[in-house]
Amino acid sequence: MKFIKTYIPLFIVVTVGIITLGTYFIPHRTAQTYLDGMNSWLSIIYSYAILVGFVSLFMSHGKKIAKQAEGWGYSIFMFLGFFLVFIPACFSQGKQSIDGVMTSYGWAYQFLFQPLSATMFSVLAFYIISTVYRSFRVKSAQAFVLFICALILVLGNVPAGQAVWETLLGWTGLHIADLTDWLMSVVSVSAKRGIMIGLAVGSVVTCLKMIFTIERSYLGRDS
Amino acid sequence: MKRFLAFLTKMDRRWLFLFLTIVILIPIIKPSNMEMKSISSPVKKAYDFIDTLPENSFVLLSLDFDPGTRPELYPQALALCKHLMKKNLRVALTTFNAGAPGIMTEFKDSILQTFPEKKYGKDIVMFPYRAVFLATVTQLATDVYAQYPDDADGAPLNKMPIMKGIKNYKDMALAIEISGTTLFTSWIYYVGDKYHLPVLGGTTAITQLSYSPYVQTGQLKGLLGGMRGAAEYEAMLHDNYQLETGDATKSLNVLNWPHMLVFLIAVLSNIAIFFGKFMPHKED
C-alpha cells in the first residue's frame, strides 16, 4: 500500500520536476511541445480544482441549513447568490454580451459581482485610517524612520500634499517630488532587492528539496 | 487640555470612518483642479520608451485587472493607449484575467470614441480572453495565430490589416501589462527575460514598490504606479499632445483630502501620546 500511496507520487514529482527543469536547457521543438502540453494539462486540472472549493462550500452551508444551526438563514443567500450568476451563465453560454447586447450573465457580472467585489476591497480604506490612528505610534528610532517615510509618501502622492510641503518646508530647497522619487527608486529598490534575492535563494532551495523528495510535507500525515 | 488629549487617544474609530466619508464626498460634489507638478522617473521612462517607437509598430496591451482594482488601473490603461493612438501605433488588446473581458470591451469602445479616425481591425484589435497564461505567451513566441486564430468577436485575425506582417514576438515592438496581481511578474519572467520583448506596465500603488528593482535593471522599460502614475502620464500627454486630462487627474484631486486627513491623524495622535506623558496623573 505504501508503494501506491507514497512511492508512486514521489516518483511522479521527481520525474516531472527533472524533465521540466531540463526543458529550459534544451533548445529543441520537443521541449517546447512538452511545455505547451503540460501547460494545457495544468489548466484543465485547475478547472477541476475549483470543484473542490465549490463542493466544500455547498456541503458546509448545506449542513448548516439541514441542522438549522445558528445563522442558517444567511446560508440560503449564499445559494441564492450562486444561482443568480450560474443560471444566467448557462443560458448565455458564458457570454457577457452577444452582438453588443448585454446578456443576463453580463448584467449579473456588472451589478452583482462587480459591486460586491469592489466594495469588499474598498472597505480596507476605512481600516487604514483606523490603523494610522491606533497603531502608527512612534516608539523607537526604527518606528520613526517608518513613520517619516510613510508621511513623505502620503504627502508626495497628491498635489495638495506637495503644496503643503512647499509651504512648510519649501525654504529648505528640498522638493518632496525628488525625495519621493529617491525613496522609491533607490531606498525601496535596495530593500526590495535584498528581499528578492533572499526569497529567490529560498524558493530555489525549497523547489529542489521538493523535486528530490527531501521535502514531503505536501503529501500529508503518513508521508 | 487633558480631556482633549484623552479624546484624541481614545476616540471611537467610527468617528474616523465618518470623517473619512465626509472628506471623500466633499471633493466628489465640489471638485478641485490641482495639477501634479512632478513626474516620477519610472513614469517618465515609460513615456519616453513609447515616444521613441516608430510609427506603425505593433504593441500588445494586456488588461489583466478586475473590478476590484479597476479604479486605479483603468485610467492607466486609458492614458497609455491614448499615447499609443497619438503615435499611430497598432494596438492589440488581450487579457488573462477572468474578471476583465467586460472591461476590455468597454475600454475598446472608449478608445474608438476618443479617436474617431481610428478603426477597429486597422488600428486596434481585441484578442479573446485566455485562461492559460503560460501556454499562450509561450506559443506567441512562435505563432500568434495558433493561439488567436480569431479576434474576441470571432472574426479571422489573419485577414485584418492590423495583423499585417505580425507572426510572433519578433514582429512586435512592446508588451504593456496592466495588472495588480503576480501575473505582472510572469510577463517579466516569461516574455521579457525569455523572449526579449520589451515590457513596461502599470500596477497598483501597493505592488508598485515590488517592481521597482525591475525598472532599475531595465527588465521593465517603465512603470506606472496607482492613480498617481496615471495622473502623471495624463499630465505629460496634456503638455506634449494637448490631450485633456482624464479620470486619473480628477480622482487624484479627490484623494487630496483623505491624504491630508491621514497626515493630520498620524501627527495629532503622536503629539497626543507625546504630551500625554507629561500630563499629571490623578491617583485614585
Place this chain on the structure above:
Amino acid sequence: MPHSLLVLGAWVTGFLTLGIFSFLYKDNPLFKITENLYVGVGMGYYVSLYFFQVWTPLVWEPLKEGNYIVIIPSIMGLLLLSQLVPKLSWLSRYTLTFTIGYSCGLAIPMTINTDLLTQILGTAKPFANIANVGGMDIFNMIFILVAVLCVLTYFFFSVESKGAVKKVSNVGIYVLMAYFGAAFGNTVMARFSLLYGRFDTLTKYSHAEYLYSTPIILTLFVIFFIVKHFMDKKKAAIAAEAEANGEI
C-alpha cells in the same frame, strides 16, 4: 440595455454596496446577507468562468473531436475531489505531485535568472559606468550596493547576530523600515483610490435617472438601524427585568 434594467442594477448595486459598508457601524443582519451573497456570487462567477472558458474549450471540444488524451488531466483533476473523503484523500497526491513537480521545475531557472542573477547584475553593473555619471548618481549606486548587502546580512540567520554583523544588520533594518514606510504610504493611496471608485458609483446612482437609489437606500438603512436600536434596547430591558424578578 433597457433603461429599466439599468435602474434595477443601480438599486441592487446601492443595496449591496451600502450593505457591506454597514459593517463599519456594527455587525448587522444586512451585512451578513450581503456577505453571504458575495460568497455565493463569487463562487457562481468563477465556476461559470472555468466551466465555459476553460473546461469547455480544453476538455469538451477536444473530446467531441476525438482527442481522448484530455481524459488523463481530467482524471487527475477529478482525483482532487478525493480530498473531501479522508479515507481516499491519498488519491489526490497523484495530482498534487504532478502540479508541484511541474511548477518547481518551471520556477527554478526563471527565478535564478530573473530574481537572482539579473538583480545582482543590476546592483553591480552601474559601477561600470561610474566615470561618466555625476555625484548624486554615484551616491545612489553606492547606497544601493551597501543597502542590499545590509539587508541580506539581516536575513542571514546562519551566523550569530553580534558584533560587526549586528551593526550591519541594524543598518539593514533601517533600510527595511524605510521601505515598509514607503509601501504603507502607497497602500494608503491605493485603498483610497478603491474607496473613491465606490463613492463615485454611489454618487452617480443618486441622480433622478436612477430614481435617487442611493439616498433612498441610505435612508432605509438608517431607519433600520434606529428601529433595531430601540428593539434591542427593549429586549435588554425585558431581560434585565426578568433577571431581577428571578433574583427576588
